[in-house]
Amino acid sequence: MEDVIIIGAGAVGAFVARNLSRYKASVLVLEEQNDVGDVTSMANSAIVHSGYDPVPGTKKAYCNVKGNAMFPKLCEELDVEFEQNGSLTVALDDKQFAMLEGLQQRAKENGVPTRLVLTEELFKMEPNLNPCAKGALFCPTAGIVNPFTLTAHAFENALDNGVKLRLGEKVVDIKENGGVYSVKTTKGEYQAKMVVDCAGLHSAEIASMVEPVEWKVNARKGQYYVLDHFKLGFVNSVLFPLPSEKGKGILVSKTTSGNYIVGPSSEWNEDLDDFSTDAATLANVKEQATAMVPGIPFREQIRVFAGNRATPSTHDFIIEPLPHHPGFICCGGIESPGLVSSPAIGEHVVEQLIAPFLKLEEKKQWEPCVRKHVRIASLPMEERNRLIKENPHYGIMVCNCEKVSLGELEDELNRSLPCLTIKAMKKRTRAGFGKCQGGFCQPKVLLLLAKKLGIDPTEVKYDRDHSEVLEGRSK
Numbered sequence: 001m002e003d004v005i006i007i008g009a010g011a012v013g014a015f016v017a018r019n020l021s022r023y024k025a026s027v028l029v030l031e032e033q034n035d036v037g038d039v040t041s042m043a044n045s046a047i048v049h050s051g052y053d054p055v056p057g058t059k060k061a062y063c064n065v066k067g068n069a070m071f072p073k074l075c076e077e078l079d080v081e082f083e084q085n086g087s088l089t090v091a092l093d094d095k096q097f098a099m100l101e102g103l104q105q106r107a108k109e110n111g112v113p114t115r116l117v118l119t120e121e122l123f124k125m126e127p128n129l130n131p132c133a134k135g136a137l138f139c140p141t142a143g144i145v146n147p148f149t150l151t152a153h154a155f156e157n158a159l160d161n162g163v164k165l166r167l168g169e170k171v172v173d174i175k176e177n178g179g180v181y182s183v184k185t186t187k188g189e190y191q192a193k194m195v196v197d198c199a200g201l202h203s204a205e206i207a208s209m210v211e212p213v214e215w216k217v218n219a220r221k222g223q224y225y226v227l228d229h230f231k232l233g234f235v236n237s238v239l240f241p242l243p244s245e246k247g248k249g250i251l252v253s254k255t256t257s258g259n260y261i262v263g264p265s266s267e268w269n270e271d272l273d274d275f276s277t278d279a280a281t282l283a284n285v286k287e288q289a290t291a292m293v294p295g296i297p298f299r300e301q302i303r304v305f306a307g308n309r310a311t312p313s314t315h316d317f318i319i320e321p322l323p324h325h326p327g328f329i330c331c332g333g334i335e336s337p338g339l340v341s342s343p344a345i346g347e348h349v350v351e352q353l354i355a356p357f358l359k360l361e362e363k364k365q366w367e368p369c370v371r372k373h374v375r376i377a378s379l380p381m382e383e384r385n386r387l388i389k390e391n392p393h394y395g396i397m398v399c400n401c402e403k404v405s406l407g408e409l410e411d412e413l414n415r416s417l418p419c420l421t422i423k424a425m426k427k428r429t430r431a432g433f434g435k436c437q438g439g440f441c442q443p444k445v446l447l448l449l450a451k452k453l454g455i456d457p458t459e460v461k462y463d464r465d466h467s468e469v470l471e472g473r474s475k
């Protein structure tokens with residue numbers, strides 16, 4: 001029997017697992033998909049929000065501000081790409097400018113530092129902004145993060161510290177008897193003293209397997225454009241319009257990889273698992289983004305994508321035990337800003353709800369850091385040459401668009417966190433993220449995975465079940 005079973009391997013599950021790995025406890029994570037961070041935690045804006053926006057006094061506000069403060073140290077320990085480049089909420093007319101003071105007041109209540117920036121300084125910071133802009137609210141603690149490595153490296157660290165992970169197992173039923181939870185999956189059945197529900201869009205469904213819940217999760221879709229690395233400094237901070245009841249609005253931002261992201265839209269989606277995009281919504285995203293930054297070169301677009309926010313009917317994160325099952329902890333309705341909040345949620349759940357309940361003892365030794373991941377393209381030439389001398393595979397480029405070497409791919413296949421699919425390799429290393437979207441490197445990644453996993457190339461999956469790329473042998 002496990003001490004704790006965590007259901008769902010997104011960012012929230014990752015930080016619950018990592019925090020639990022500091023204690024003497026047996027922990028098992030169950031994930032339906034074939035990789036960690038394969039649903040909402042990979043399809044978002046990847047902004048480390050400052051926390052000026054959530055309603056003061058809510059769990060969202062608390063976790064956002066606390067999570068934001070944890071990022072610099074955390075990303076150092078987990079070797080995750082992070083830049084604290086600040087955000088600007090831009091007023092495009094006098095009416096909007098007057099509203100910035102209200103936002104600044106809310107920021108003050110949440111304990112978030114801000115500063116009003118007037119036009120002269122604003123255009124120096126962001127020369128490509130609409131010349132009509134009247135000013136902006138600058139939040140220096142906001143930033144950008146690589147959402148893929150954030151979840152993956154947090155899991156790698158948790159696994160290095162003894163947590164177990166089972167991918168490709170969907171939880172289909174949970175029964176409680178005398179304080180023991182039996183969790184049934186598509187492949188087996190497991191027992192635990194406690195269960196943590198980190199199932200994102202499906203968190204209400206999972207909790208309802210144990211007792212009826214009064215809250216619901218609705219999907220609110222967000223659609224995006226991804227642009228290539230066309231120019232350094234096209235935008236420098238994260239640029240937001242003024243927030244509305246629909247959310248934080250359509251932003252224009254660089255990513256930690258130096259390309260650009262524009263979006264997201266905000267529309268209700270009846271199907272929690274529908275991630276399709278549509279031309280009309282994307283045209284609207286384009287129109288709203290160009291109102292703020294008129295010269296966005298959409299010809300540089302290399303991809304569009306969508307994610308679904310797990311919007312709770314309670315309007316706040318649900319982080320609490322079920323009323324009649326104190327051993328079942330819900331982490332439900334973790335919509336935006338859930339990514340930045342996830343380290344604080346993980347800490348709170350473990351330190352306030354799990355450790356006291358199970359009377360857990362901390363380990364004497366716990367390793368907070370992952371072994372460094374080599375990113376050959378970001379190293380100075382001398383360092384590259386040194387590494388290539390040590391291992392010539394760092395000199396063989398597999399992904400030419402994003403400059404990812406064979407050595408980097410091989411390293412990912414030799415870590416505690418399994419890398420089972422083409423998409424998992426893409427998220428870990430960026431091979432396939434560039435202009436050709438895997439046209440050149442995907443066959444090489446596929447063959448490498450087949451060799452490592454000891455399977456036929458026709459069995460290698462792109463991501464989900466039945467997503468094999470090759471149909472069969474032609475000869």
Ligand SMILES: Cc1cc2nc3c(=O)[nH]c(=O)nc-3n(C[C@H](O)[C@H](O)[C@H](O)COP(=O)(O)OP(=O)(O)OC[C@H]3O[C@@H](n4cnc5c(N)ncnc54)[C@H](O)[C@@H]3O)c2cc1C
Nearest residue numbers: 008010011012032040041044045047171200222338339340
């Ligand atoms: C458009 C958009 C923009 C966003 N922008 C930002 C942003 O800029 N900054 C920010 O901080 N936040 C942002 N967010 C929010 C953030 O992405 C989420 O809050 C966060 O990723 C939620 O993580 P999670 O672990 O709760 O959910 P998920 O990442 O969805 O993980 C849940 C996991 O549970 C698994 N699961 C579900 N059911 C089962 C089952 N039956 N059995 C086993 N496993 C199961 C799923 O497969 C999934 O892997 C955004 C979200 C969206 C959609």
